Amino acid sequence: MTVLRGLWPEVQDTCTSLGLMLLLVLFMGLARVVTRLQLHRFMMAHTFVLEFLATFQLCCCTHELQLLSEQEPAHPTWPLTLIYFFSLVHGLTLVGTSSNPCGVMMQMMLGGMSPETGAIRLLAQLIGALCSRYCISALWSLGLTKYHLNERTFICRNPIQVDLPKAVITEAICSFIFHSALLHFQEIRNKLRIHLLAALITFLVYSGGSLTGAVFNPALALSLHFKCFDEAFLRFFIVYWLAPSLGILLMILMFSFFLPWLYNNHTINKKE
Numbered sequence: 001m002t003v004l005r006g007l008w009p010e011v012q013d014t015c016t017s018l019g020l021m022l023l024l025v026l027f028m029g030l031a032r033v034v035t036r037l038q039l040h041r042f043m044m045a046h047t048f049v050l051e052f053l054a055t056f057q058l059c060c061c062t063h064e065l066q067l068l069s070e071q072e073p074a075h076p077t078w079p080l081t082l083i084y085f086f087s088l089v090h091g092l093t094l095v096g097t098s099s100n101p102c103g104v105m106m107q108m109m110l111g112g113m114s115p116e117t118g119a120i121r122l123l124a125q126l127i128g129a130l131c132s133r134y135c136i137s138a139l140w141s142l143g144l145t146k147y148h149l150n151e152r153t154f155i156c157r158n159p160i161q162v163d164l165p166k167a168v169i170t171e172a173i174c175s176f177i178f179h180s181a182l183l184h185f186q187e188i189r190n191k192l193r194i195h196l197l198a199a200l201i202t203f204l205v206y207s208g209g210s211l212t213g214a215v216f217n218p219a220l221a222l223s224l225h226f227k228c229f230d231e232a233f234l235r236f237f238i239v240y241w242l243a244p245s246l247g248i249l250l251m252i253l254m255f256s257f258f259l260p261w262l263y264n265n266h267t268i269n270k271k272e
């Protein structure tokens with residue numbers, strides 16, 4: 001009984017954090033419904049607000065997930081379960097948005113999005129990422145749990161545990177794998193696709209989380225590690241902005257140019 005009493009505050013704090021995230025998802029969902037009803041005639045404003053809300057939701061939830069994962073660092077099963085669950089939630093609720101500058105860049109390079117729409121989405125993601133940071137800071141200042149400390153948002157908690165080349169390779173590979181799956185899972189039924197992507201995100205976080213955090217999202221990285229960007233901008237810019245973009249570029253080069261060229265070359269040689 002004493003053990004249960006000792007565990008109860010921990011359980012209470014965890015439930016409070018989970019409730020906060022679910023409440024945030026609910027509010028963002030309501031905001032998206034209002035946006036679709038009121039701004040459907042104004043395409044650019046509609047696109048901007050939906051992308052802003054999606055990025056805001058993703059960043060806020062990830063801040064809280066990062067907080068929960070630090071409570072039990074020796075037992076990653078629970079944080080990974082939460083990552084999988086909230087990846088499903090985001091996959092179900094953020095349909096039609098990317099919340100990731102790399103996703104926008106991929107669509108623009110493949111010709112699926114105009115430069116104007118891409119610029120609007122990138123701006124919305126940047127503003128959403130920065131606003132989420134200040135929102136989380138305000139929520140944590142309320143002290144809803146013992147882990148909610150406002151000072152956390154003003155400290156650089158460096159997630160890079162390896163040297164620069166390894167960190168760049170890790171983020172580039174994660175971005176390459178995730179966006180390759182995103183591109184090739186489009187033909188799969190939506191319900192199954194969301195589960196596959198959630199499982200892939202969980203696997204990538206498990207594999208690369210101890211090295212760089214496995215963020216592979218420049219907007220999310222800016223929100224999570226804003227103070228680190230301020231203190232070591234070049235290092236964080238290379239790892240969290242350039243490396244994921246490099247992964248996207250390599251993915252497009254491979255699937256759009258190299259593999260078709262290899263296939264055509266093989267076909268010609270076979271005919272000869």
